Amino acid sequence: MGHRGMPHSPMMGGMPDQLFTQMKERLNLTKEQEEKIRPIIDAGMEKKQATLKKHGEEIREDMRAVDSDTEKQLGSVLTEEQLKEYQKIQGEHCEGMRGEMHHHAPPEGEAGPPPMP
Numbered sequence: 001m002g003h004r005g006m007p008h009s010p011m012m013g014g015m016p017d018q019l020f021t022q023m024k025e026r027l028n029l030t031k032e033q034e035e036k037i038r039p040i041i042d043a044g045m046e047k048k049q050a051t052l053k054k055h056g057e058e059i060r061e062d063m064r065a066v067d068s069d070t071e072k073q074l075g076s077v078l079t080e081e082q083l084k085e086y087q088k089i090q091g092e093h094c095e096g097m098r099g100e101m102h103h104h105a106p107p108e109g110e111a112g113p114p115p116m117p
Helices: 015-027 031-052 057-075 080-103
Strands: none
Touching (some): 015 031
């Protein structure tokens, strides 16, 4: 279960929790920043999960838009240095997601997501 008792899809695993934990540790977030950032991270992940239900090139475009929107919102809370470190964390998580997506087969009868570029 994820934050607020919401289940995460098997493909997403504990990604929001892992991301938030890394952000807290590596960005030295203040309590005020933690309280503002957690909902942004959760909302972004929920949007990504909804996007994964779509097929084709739209997925990549929608994911980029969600990432851009999330980063823009975080930019209003984080310092410039924290935002740069967040971008590094995101890059690491994207690589982890790509590897994880290749290890999980879609449920029987359902098409999996297209390969990531």
